[in-house]
Amino acid sequence: MGNPKTLIVYYSRTGNTKVVAELIQEKLGGDLFQIETQEKRPSNYRKEVEQNEEEQxxxxxxxxxxxxSNFNQYDRIFIGAPTWNMALPQAILTFMDSYEFAGxxxxxxxxxxxxxxxSTFNQIKFGVQGAEVLDGYSVKGGEETNGTLLAIEGERKVEVSREIDTWLEKIGQLNN
Ligand SMILES: Cc1cc2nc3c(=O)[nH]c(=O)nc-3n(C[C@H](O)[C@H](O)[C@H](O)COP(=O)(O)O)c2cc1C
Known part of the structure; x- marks a missing residue:
């Protein structure tokens, strides 16, 4: 596919997944889109854990x-999500339910x-029926349980950026 039109969609509470999304955009271009729920989420970590479990x-x-707008124009769609309760935050499921991914x-x-x-990668595979799903990239981000919110910054961000290059090259997307 020559010069695919790229969309980078992500969901992020504490910024780690957002940083990865922005790094991908720096390398490949494309449009960034942050998924946000209509209703404001709890800022308290424990409350978010509880609400997420109930939703799941x-x-x-x-x-x-x-x-x-004009979702149809995109050929290549990156979908980024944190692991929540060993699964996807439900907002990503709403997102996948809202669009047609075939082709x-x-x-x-x-x-x-x-x-x-x-189960995040499997849930994405299942949620985008008819799409070709390439191998994903996963990295350790924050640990709100011990007070680490944004972890992918500084030296760590440089390392992650290099890992992303390696991954994109491996899946044949670096120079597209
Ligand atoms: C509600 C909630 C549930 C989480 N559940 C898990 C989990 O099951 N396993 C895990 O490794 N990390 C879990 N985490 C940690 C996040 O996946 C991690 O901090 C991630 O980097 C956050 O991404 P973000 O900064 O883009 O929001 C959870 C975080 C939250 C807020």
Whole structure:
């Protein structure tokens, strides 16, 4: 695919997934879009953990704040999410439910508190039926439980940027 039109979508509470999204944009260009819920999320960590669990258990799809105009124009869509309770934050499910992905290339990325992607990549694969899904990138981000919010900054951000180059090259997306 020559010069694909690229969209980089992400959900981020404490900024780690946002930094990865911005690094991808620096390297490949494309449009950035932050998924946000219509209703404000709890700022308290424990309250967010509880609300998220309730939403995941009840298959609740929280309403999103805004829609992407002209989604059809995009060929290549990066979807970035933190691991929440070893799964996707439900807002990503709302996002995937809102658009048609058939014929597109989808590339997932993830940040987590050290326990890995959980089911996030599989959920993305399942949520974008008809798309070609490439291998994702995952990196350790923050650990709100011990007070580390944004971890991907400074020297760590430089390292992550290098890892992203390696990943993009491996999946054949670096010079596209
Ligand atoms: C509600 C909630 C649940 C989380 N659950 C997990 C988890 O199950 N496993 C894990 O490794 N990290 C978990 N984390 C940590 C985040 O995945 C990690 O801090 C990530 O880098 C946050 O990304 P962000 O800064 O873009 O919001 C959780 C964080 C929150 C707020």
């Amino acid at each position: 258990e009840g298959n609740v799809l929280p309403e999103l704040k805004s829609k992407i 597109k290339t989808v590339i997932p990325f993830n940040t987590n508190g050290g326990y890995g992607t959980g």
